[in-house]
Amino acid sequence: MIRHLKFYLLGVLLGAVACSQNRSDAQPTRSTVGQAPTNMQGLAVATLAGGCFWCTEEVFEEVKGVREVVSGYAGGPEKKPTYEQVGSGRTGHAEAVQVYYDPKQVSYATLLDVFFRAAHDPTTLNRQGPDAGTQYRSVAFYRTPQEKEQITAAIQRVNAAKQYSNPIVTQVTAFTEFWPAEDYHQGYYRLHPNEPYIQSVSTPKVEKFRKLFPKLLQSPL
Secondary structure, eight states, X not given: OOOSHHHHHHHHHHTOOOOOOOOOOOOOSXXXXXXXXXXXXXXXXXXXXXXXXXHHXXXXXXXXXXXXXXXXXXXXXXXXXXXXXXXTTOSOOEEEEEEEEOTTTSOHHHHHHXXXXXXXXXXXXXXXXXXXXXXXXXXXXXXXXXXXXXXXXXXXXXXXXXXXSSOOOOEEEEOOOEEEOOGGGTTHHHHOTTSHHIIIIIHHHHHHHHHHOGGGBOSOO
């Protein structure tokens, strides 16, 4: 997988850029905490994978009723995987986000609609745009039978609406463990708004969400 800066810059020129590992010192304009809330009272958790987590983290950070979003890794057996290990495609993990939300303000079904309709393309197998590999696969992790039913219903709903020309290929998988990504990945979209990858790949997805779900936007962002 093309991850390092020299390959990233080459990818920009070739129009095939992948989720980069740049660690510039740009200053955040909004919160980039990237940690689970210390007080979980009244909160629920959803774990979703939809390609590079920089974009999916930002989409869910902007949803009204979401308290915090953490980028990380899920779906593989290895304990405490690193970014480099996951990037190799050999750990079985996918880049994922853990969404901490208030179900009194936003429902799990609504989060699923955002996930399937705006946060990523759920019809591409092991790929999101220029990012290819099982680490970029689409996965909806369920914690209860009820969540599994809601995921299945959301898939059927979006397929029936024919928003996409191809059927959804998202894996529906029981949740086992989530490992937070390294600190420099948390809030990456907000920290590095001018990076070519963010501008060309992530921003269009975020703007798609804002256009499709204007009533869900937190104010201020």
